[in-house]
Amino acid sequence: MAFGALIIGDEILSGRRSDKHLAKLIELLGARGLKLAWARYAGDDRAHLTETLQQSFATGDVVFSFGGIGATPDDHTRQSAAAALGVEIALHPEAEAEIRARFGAEVTPERLQMGTFPVGSTIIPNPYNRIPGFAIREHWFVPGFPQMAWPMVEWVLDTHYAHLHHAEDYVEQSITVWDAYEGQLIDLMREITVDFPDATLFSLPTLAGAGERRSLELGMKGTAARVAEAMARIKADISRRGHPWEERA
Numbered sequence: 001m002a003f004g005a006l007i008i009g010d011e012i013l014s015g016r017r018s019d020k021h022l023a024k025l026i027e028l029l030g031a032r033g034l035k036l037a038w039a040r041y042a043g044d045d046r047a048h049l050t051e052t053l054q055q056s057f058a059t060g061d062v063v064f065s066f067g068g069i070g071a072t073p074d075d076h077t078r079q080s081a082a083a084a085l086g087v088e089i090a091l092h093p094e095a096e097a098e099i100r101a102r103f104g105a106e107v108t109p110e111r112l113q114m115g116t117f118p119v120g121s122t123i124i125p126n127p128y129n130r131i132p133g134f135a136i137r138e139h140w141f142v143p144g145f146p147q148m149a150w151p152m153v154e155w156v157l158d159t160h161y162a163h164l165h166h167a168e169d170y171v172e173q174s175i176t177v178w179d180a181y182e183g184q185l186i187d188l189m190r191e192i193t194v195d196f197p198d199a200t201l202f203s204l205p206t207l208a209g210a211g212e213r214r215s216l217e218l219g220m221k222g223t224a225a226r227v228a229e230a231m232a233r234i235k236a237d238i239s240r241r242g243h244p245w246e247e248r249a
Contacts (some may be wrong), residue, residue: 001035001062001164005031006052008067008077009144010043020146021066028153035063044068046076046083053084057137062161064153067144069133071113077141078134082118086139089178096125102130124152127165169233173231174202174219178244181205182216188237192220192230199226217248 005025011017019041026036041089042052051067056063058160060111068077083088095115100107117123117134124133124140126148133142133152139158142149157165177185184207192201218234220227238245 001161003034004037004056004060004061004063005039006042006056006063006065007039008042008044008049008065010074012041014097020041021061021144021149024146024150025064025153028150028157028162032161032164033155033168033170034164035170036160040236044074044076046080049076049080050083052162053081053139057139059084061138063139064156065139065141069114069143070098071110071147077207078117081136081139085118087118087119090119091115092117092121092123092132092134096133097101098123098130098132100117105175118228125155128149143163169223170221171224171227172219172221173227174217174248174249175231175235175238175245176211176236177218178246180216180238180241180243184241185216185218185238189218189232192234196222196226196231198218198222198228201230221246 005022007019007021008016012019022039029036031190039120040052040056042049054226065077068075078089091112092115095117096112099111099115103111114131118136121134124142126132126143128148128151129143130145135138135141135156137217140153142152182203184202189201189203199220201218203216203218205216218238220230220234237244
């Protein structure tokens, strides 16, 4: 089962705010032995967002969507999700109960608007202020505020996808190779790629500044046994070439 991310908001695309969700989602998935397959950014244009969600729903992937579920005129995620699925939006009874419990006598139609979701949705509890997110067709829509969104994502992962935690035999291992250019190791990379077609090699060079030491990260992704075998080959070859290296955490 693949996991995707959709991060929504004109403020992200304009640079008024920096996205923090992508790195955090990768962290939350990784802590559970899961990985992110793809990520997309989208602005608050309703037509474009509807098209983006139509494509996203068609994948069948588990998707975490961040932002745009408030009740202000610039929030279009709820309406776009409904349009993408061809359903109406309506006040969700559980969301209404949560909002009324949160605001009591101060509840307003505008606040209840935050509980209108595409018909067929379920709610995602919000431990921060009780204004829930919503889920439909393996898409989990949470607010843009990290203080709310991240605990909600954790709840989803632990409540609905616990059976997937650490279920896949998949690891990533790498070393830092010092004083080497990628070009010096291309032949090794080609050999490893040919000999380990069931695993994936990666190379991440750095640009050394003045007074800094040149290095690159060289590693493998795949099943634990094959990664261990490939990394042993890589380390032995790097040592034979005389390049110092060290394990990466």
